Amino acid sequence: MSKPRRPAPIIVGDARARVVRGPNAEGRFYWRWWRGGSGARDDGGGALGWRTREEASEELGAVAKSGVEPAHRDVKSIRDVLETWAASQQARSDLSPATIAQRLHVGRMLARVIGDVRIERVTRETLENYRAVRLREPARYATTTRDGRKLAGELKRMTSLRTVRLELETLRLAWRWATDIGAIPGDRELPRFTVRLNGWTRNRTTPTREQVAAVLAELKGWARLAVVLLACTGCRKGEVLSLTWADVDLDGETLTVRGKVGRRCVPLGGAAVEALADARAALDIAAGPVFAGSKHTTTAIDLPVARACERAGVPVFAVGALRRYAVRELYRAGVDPAVAASVVGHSPAVAMAHYRQVSEEERAEAVARARLVAPAADAGKVVEIGAGRRGRAGG
Numbered sequence: 001m002s003k004p005r006r007p008a009p010i011i012v013g014d015a016r017a018r019v020v021r022g023p024n025a026e027g028r029f030y031w032r033w034w035r036g037g038s039g040a041r042d043d044g045g046g047a048l049g050w051r052t053r054e055e056a057s058e059e060l061g062a063v064a065k066s067g068v069e070p071a072h073r074d075v076k077s078i079r080d081v082l083e084t085w086a087a088s089q090q091a092r093s094d095l096s097p098a099t100i101a102q103r104l105h106v107g108r109m110l111a112r113v114i115g116d117v118r119i120e121r122v123t124r125e126t127l128e129n130y131r132a133v134r135l136r137e138p139a140r141y142a143t144t145t146r147d148g149r150k151l152a153g154e155l156k157r158m159t160s161l162r163t164v165r166l167e168l169e170t171l172r173l174a175w176r177w178a179t180d181i182g183a184i185p186g187d188r189e190l191p192r193f194t195v196r197l198n199g200w201t202r203n204r205t206t207p208t209r210e211q212v213a214a215v216l217a218e219l220k221g222w223a224r225l226a227v228v229l230l231a232c233t234g235c236r237k238g239e240v241l242s243l244t245w246a247d248v249d250l251d252g253e254t255l256t257v258r259g260k261v262g263r264r265c266v267p268l269g270g271a272a273v274e275a276l277a278d279a280r281a282a283l284d285i286a287a288g289p290v291f292a293g294s295k296h297t298t299t300a301i302d303l304p305v306a307r308a309c310e311r312a313g314v315p316v317f318a319v320g321a322l323r324r325y326a327v328r329e330l331y332r333a334g335v336d337p338a339v340a341a342s343v344v345g346h347s348p349a350v351a352m353a354h355y356r357q358v359s360e361e362e363r364a365e366a367v368a369r370a371r372l373v374a375p376a377a378d379a380g381k382v383v384e385i386g387a388g389r390r391g392r393a394g395g
Contacts, residue, residue: 007053015064017048017056024050025264025342031056034181049092075183078122078171079115082107084183085174098238106170109134119184127168127193134159134167165195203317206324211314218308222291225275226301230319232272234326234344235259237301237319243290248276259345266343 004027009018014035022029031048048056075081086107089100114130139159175190207215212231219227229240239257247256253268268276279290301319309316323344330340 007056010053010057010060012057012060013064015060017060022050025345026050028052029056032180033060075178076118077115078117078119079111081119081174081178081183082111082115082171085177088177098242103170106167107174109167110171119188122190124191124193127191130168131164131195134164135161139163161195161197165197168193168195203321205315205317206321206328207314207317209329211309211312211317212322212325214312214314215305215308218311219304223301223304223308225279226291227305227319227322228275229255229272230322231325232269233257233266234323234330235266236323236345241291241301245280245285245287245290248280248290250277250280257345264342264345 004023006019006022007029009016010031015033016035017031017033019029020032024030028050029052031051033048048059051059075084086104089095089103092100095103110130113133114126117126135158137159172190175184178184179186179188212227216224216227216231226237226240229235229243230237233240233255235255235257236259239259242258243255249255250273253273255266255268256263257266276290305319306316327340327344330343331337
């Protein structure tokens with residue numbers, strides 16, 4: 001399947017727009033706009049989001065007609081950068097509510113500690129001081145439940161290095177965005193600073209089909225339903241846990257999920273349809289969140305899955321590994337790479353690079369199926385790889 005061609009830029013009056021990323025799984029491109037006939041990026045602007053060229057042209061026309069000027073002329077401190085960036089994130093229709101809430105929470109953490117530092121005075125020492133302050137503080141959380149309630153508070157542990165690194169990566173994201181729209185001069189880069197995690201390594205274990213079945217046998221209730229959906233669809237945790245019953249079509253055997261790149265329709269297998277039908281019958285409801293209640297968050301699912309792995313006697317895997325599991329099973333079943341990638345909401349290149357993990361069994365099977373051979377010393381003859389080794393072992 002050929003990749004859609006990148007659309008040409010759009011000009012409406014003194015407003016212009018061009019594609020900066022894409023396409024996504026739905027064939028849309030990510031557009032940004034700015035003002036000025038010269039096309040200079042520092043003439044202001046912002047994001048139009050994931051749009052077709054026709055949709056982007058319509059929105060750019062509305063922008064040009066409104067005459068609204070960009071609200072970044074007074075960006076002088078880190079707080080100004082974060083507040084302006086936060087406003088742009090809230091206006092993005094391509095981000096899920098959970099992603100927006102998480103970015104706003106991190107922005108508030110950054111602004112509380114280093115918000116008063118002026119742009120021209122940000123140094124490596126500024127970032128080092130931020131790390132030192134945060135590591136002395138209790139870990140904080142802020143989330144929105146599926147029924148719309150906002151929860152916030154402190155945990156019984158101190159802020160981790162992983163959290164600090166995430167926060168500083170968010171600052172870099174906001175800084176890059178502010179530079180992109182001209183709020184920060186292009187020659188004023190955020191100092192390089194890496195938060196090292198002292199030996200921490202990411203759990204990259206991808207479970208096998210048998211291991212997933214063993215873990216499901218140890219789970220029940222909402223956690224089991226969530227794992228069934230994650231394994232059968234390849235969706236992200238946030239996409240599954242934010243589902244409402246309006247997103248579930250049991251007759252058509254599909255889900256409508258809201259992901260990082262907008263909405264997409266995901267087909268359901270028999271096991272997922274059966275699990276959802278049982279859950280709906282048990283709850284006796286046909287509206288509202290599928291996972292209702294404050295405990296059903298993207299982090300709350302991690303502990304029951306880890307404990308189920310231990311009870312089942314299988315290697316503990318992260319819940320996100322079920323996404324890699326689904327991609328691997330799709331590819332092993334011979335599904336076209338473009339189709340498999342569209343199911344999980346990515347391009348084939350991203351799905352292959354980040355979610356496709358090749359096991360030792362697959363490598364061995366590939367060599368066996370290919371019947372690889374090597375040239376023999378005598379012309380016109382071939383010897384199968386391994387044949388000589390078997391002969392020597394027998395002699």
